[in-house]
Amino acid sequence: NAGVTQTPKFRVLKTGQSMTLLCAQDMNHEYMYWYRQDPGMGLRLIHYSVGEGTTAKGEVPDGYNVSRLKKQNFLLGLESAAPSQTSVYFCASSYSLAGGPDEQYFGPGTRLTVT
Amino acid sequence: DQQVKQNSPSLSVQEGRISILNCDYTNSMFDYFLWYKKYPAEGPTFLISISSIKDKNEDGRFTVFLNKSAKHLSLHIVPSQPGDSAVYFCAASENTGNQFYFGTGTSLTVIP
Numbered sequence: 618n619a620g621v622t623q624t625p626k627f628r629v630l631k632t633g634q635s636m637t638l639l640c641a642q643d644m645n646h647e648y649m650y651w652y653r654q655d656p657g658m659g660l661r662l663i664h665y666s667v668g669e670g671t672t673a674k675g676e677v678p679d680g681y682n683v684s685r686l687k688k689q690n691f692l693l694g695l696e697s698a699a700p701s702q703t704s705v706y707f708c709a710s711s712y713s714l715a716g717g718p719d720e721q722y723f724g725p726g727t728r729l730t731v732t
Numbered sequence: 733d734q735q736v737k738q739n740s741p742s743l744s745v746q747e748g749r750i751s752i753l754n755c756d757y758t759n760s761m762f763d764y765f766l767w768y769k770k771y772p773a774e775g776p777t778f779l780i781s782i783s784s785i786k787d788k789n790e791d792g793r794f795t796v797f798l799n800k801s802a803k804h805l806s807l808h809i810v811p812s813q814p815g816d817s818a819v820y821f822c823a824a825s826e827n828t829g830n831q832f833y834f835g836t837g838t839s840l841t842v843i844p
Contacts, residue, residue: 621775648830652834657836658836659734659736659738659821659834659835659836659837660776660821660823660834661834662831662832662833665830665831667830673830675831676831676833707775707776709775720766720778720781721778721832722778723768723775723776723777724775725773725774725775726773726774726775
């Protein structure tokens, strides 16, 4: 049981390049999330998904796109990377929130640098 | 604007003593709160939670207190151990919501 995994662990991009971050979970969780962590800012929600085929915007969605084609995978895309997107990205998942919010399980993070 | 605030970026405590980490929030609709612990180069891990129908929740050495009127919660760790040295984040959500709002974190150092 691997929990939540993220690929890649590190990446350096040049301004204007594109990339996709992959998140996978093996806990059959309905909900998945993408956060970014910046110094002095805590964790901020980028996008989230409440089930396969659904996505929704979080606090800071601009410049990112997401897809949830399979229940176990949640992809975060940067179409044209900018230095402001230099950050550590965390994926998380949780059980169905039919009864309310639930604890989230986080991946180990992806450190992205945009030069 | 930051809806969840942790005003102490860092805290140092002697081993065996009590650690108290504080968190304030501004949104009165928040009614579910969690604490996460994060070690360097790892993702946050869930520590303890509390819903607004309670004012205290305890799990071993960890106790979370909620003061709804003051919009304030705190995490008590007793006794503190060197392995507790980490960054602690509080997070809040509305009971019917899908989003959690995180504070900026407090870095706890427990001195042996």
